[in-house]
Amino acid sequence: MTGTALLGFAGLCLLLAIAPGPDTFLVLRYGLAGPRFGVLAAAGSAIGSLFWAAAVALGLADLLRSSPTAFLVVKVVGGLYLLYLGVVGFLRRDEVVDPGGGGPVRSRWGPSFRSGVLSCLLNPKVGLFFLAVVPQFLPAEAIAVGTIMVLGLVDAVVAFGWLAALVAGAARAVGWLRRPRVSRGLAGLSSVALCALGVGTIAAVI
Template sequence: MDGAEFATVALVHLLAVASPGPDFAVVLRQALMQHRANALWTAVGIGLGILVHVAYSLLGIGLIIQQSVMLFTALKTVGALYLTWIAIQCLRSGPATLDTGETMPTAQSAGKAFRLGFLTNLLNPKATLFFVSLFSVVISPATPIATQTFYGVYMALATGLWFALVALFFTLPAVRRAFARFGHWLDRLMGGVLLLLAGRLVMSSVSAGE
């Protein structure tokens, strides 16, 4: 394995995963509005969603999606609709939805929390662009498939770990108490952010179709 190539992949991935986006917004909301277990399940879902992007990038399907205006526009549209649906759930939240303790009943099942993270990552067109670019530009075509697969597994684990740490931090009682004063307004703010992200996807889809 080329150490320099792996270091480049790790650095580029770290910068990408740490930048704000739908994944971060969803995990932040889960951490502040749900129990810790649900936030962690959402982080696991995001990490496993990465493996899907890795799989189609290795197979070359991602490049086909990127080069097909119709397919990529369809992906953006589905992603925008999903983010809009999540945003509406946030905007409809009422007062006293912020969990500052461990006695509030869990509103989600583990499966629902996992699907939320998995689908948020899977339907994010930026993730498609990132992984297609990574596997076609940063990673050499001469790199063995086994090594490329290792890179993909590493990025999935690193992504899951990063968002698990985000979930753990924002579910700390002191952090939740600090956010408690904002209550459902914070939830609505998250909804607004997700709507803006969905709007950007729609606008980029319209621009691509012109």
């Protein structure tokens, strides 16, 4: 595989990463509790995309393309999970800031990382992206598990870089974000966005 092909694939991955989606809102939602939690959610999302790349490389994701039922199940479960995250985030929006000091609350890294992984794994569009796009960048003699995983790694790195940059940008405005009213408002907005994405995902397949 040529360097030009890799750069072209990375550019396409960046364009897709920039488009707001579930991972974007999820990362910003956790980033309100502190930059490290947003970065961990971004890392979880990147790991999830690697799992999809592996599934495509091993031929497992063909099931989603060939079986409408399997695609429907994954789609609905993913939509319900986004809706769950949105509802829980909205109900807990007052916990984003410390009422005593106005700073971020302490939180464990596990939930943010795990949510990032699950959000990506329950988004079949990631698998379909690899199925549809990756072959366009593979020469006939290079169609192998290792080569596909290289492209999967490129996608994961690009997506993580973009999401981490979003978190870093938000961290620069940390003083403004730590205001209780602002934090609660942004937490509520991101939660509503996740709910809307979840409902839209479910409605699209019903």
